[in-house]
Amino acid sequence: MVVTAPIPRPGILDIAAYVxxxxxxxxxxxxVKLSSNETPLGPSPAAIAAFKAAAxxxxxxxxxxxxQLREAIARRYGLDARRIVCGSGSDxxxxxxxxxxxxxxxxxxxxxxxxxxxxxAILTNGATPVVAPERxxxxxxxxxxxxxxxxxxxxxxxxxxxxxxxxISIEEVRRLRAGLRGDIxxxxxxxxxxxxxxxxxxxxxxxxxxxxxxxxxxxxSKIYGLAALRIGWAYCPPEIADVLNRxxxxxxxxxxxxxxxxxxxxxxxxxxxxKLHNDKWLPWVESELKKxxxxxxxxxxNFVLFHFDGVKGKTASEADEFLKSQGIILRKVGAYGxxxxxxxxxxxxxxxxxxxxxxxxxxxxxx
Ligand code: PMP
Numbered sequence: 001m002v003v004t005a006p007i008p009r010p011g012i013l014d015i016a017a018y019v020x021x022x023x024x025x026x027x028x029x030x031x032v033k034l035s036s037n038e039t040p041l042g043p044s045p046a047a048i049a050a051f052k053a054a055a056x057x058x059x060x061x062x063x064x065x066x067x068q069l070r071e072a073i074a075r076r077y078g079l080d081a082r083r084i085v086c087g088s089g090s091d092x093x094x095x096x097x098x099x100x101x102x103x104x105x106x107x108x109x110x111x112x113x114x115x116x117x118x119x120x121a122i123l124t125n126g127a128t129p130v131v132a133p134e135r136x137x138x139x140x141x142x143x144x145x146x147x148x149x150x151x152x153x154x155x156x157x158x159x160x161x162x163x164x165x166x167x168i169s170i171e172e173v174r175r176l177r178a179g180l181r182g183d184i185x186x187x188x189x190x191x192x193x194x195x196x197x198x199x200x201x202x203x204x205x206x207x208x209x210x211x212x213x214x215x216x217x218x219x220x221s222k223i224y225g226l227a228a229l230r231i232g233w234a235y236c237p238p239e240i241a242d243v244l245n246r247x248x249x250x251x252x253x254x255x256x257x258x259x260x261x262x263x264x265x266x267x268x269x270x271x272x273x274x275k276l277h278n279d280k281w282l283p284w285v286e287s288e289l290k291k292x293x294x295x296x297x298x299x300x301x302n303f304v305l306f307h308f309d310g311v312k313g314k315t316a317s318e319a320d321e322f323l324k325s326q327g328i329i330l331r332k333v334g335a336y337g338x339x340x341x342x343x344x345x346x347x348x349x350x351x352x353x354x355x356x357x358x359x360x361x362x363x364x365x366x367x
Contacts (some may be wrong), residue, residue, distance in 0.1 A: 043225035044267035062255035072262035090232030104126035165299025
């Protein structure tokens with residue numbers, strides 16, 4: 001047979017491309033977009049001002065070390081700026097960690113309903129994904145430890161996890177670290193950590209600071225409201241920061257991203273407003289969904305997963321279609337192993353109420 005096209009590396013065609021939350025809906029009403037865990041409060045005004053100021057010098061390359069941003073993050077959390085590596089979203093950092101530490105023959109573990117980018121990153125590097133079962137839709141430390149083999153090189157956990165919104169305590173994270181061999185890299189994906197408690201993510205950063213094999217990834221896409229700019233960061237042991245700096249793109253953050261991120265992280269009042277908003281509306285949304293007879297997975301993040309199992313004659317797909325016809329976009333989570341559930345981001349008061357109202361109409365059969 002004559003081969004007429006380049007053949008990708010083994011494993012590449014096993015990758016299912018990541019399907020982001022939809023950004024458009026049909027229907028005449030203005031779209032309510034609650035599909036990507038973005039904040040209804042938007043970014044800090046200081047970040048917008050910094051973005052505009054950075055637009056004055058678009059012909060210049062950005063600072064390849066993102067120094068201003070790393071130093072702002074280091075000041076904010078009392079960290080060592082040399083151990084911070086920034087990325088074009090935390091997605092890029094997850095990919096770089098896989099590229100640096102995984103290859104053919106290696107295994108990497110993630111949890112049954114873990115974030116799908118881990119699988120993509122593992123397969124991209126020719127390594128083998130190993131899926132650890134969860135307990136009650138929560139990360140199960142014992143199941144992860146039981147899945148370890150001599151070939152395990154990396155463990156990824158999201159805490160809180162997406163799309164379940166579930167969380168394990170810092171004590172459990174420490175128990176996981178203590179149970180893993182020292183040569184296994186533990187990646188703590190803390191994209192939603194600001195929604196939980198400050199003590200826990202600070203303890204996570206402390207764990208990184210005191211071990212040689214644990215990394216925490218963070219993002220500006222969620223509570224900071226800067227998803228469009230693609231800004232993530234990783235706190236790493238020095239050797240791991242060195243690896244990431246060798247393999248990342250030389251200018252992987254744009255100048256507007258660097259400036260806006262640095263301004264955003266200093267606006268603590270804005271962060272607190274976003275957290276308070278979530279603290280108020282997450283319980284409201286959860287309780288309204290339950291009143292409608294839906295099964296809710298208790299969440300600590302800025303989104304909630306709810307299930308249609310047991311709701312006679314109604315399905316998540318049909319509900320999703322109805323919501324779309326009303327200008328409402330939630331997230332289908334079939335790719336995460338939940339064919340009959342939807343994930344809803346906590347939105348503004350009016351958006352939350354519109355979703356609950358539309359779901360009530362769908363469930364009453366008025367659809
Ligand atoms: N980790 C988790 C658990 C996420 O849900 C997301 C966003 N969907 C990310 C990482 C990546 O976020 P970003 O690349 O925007 O930083």
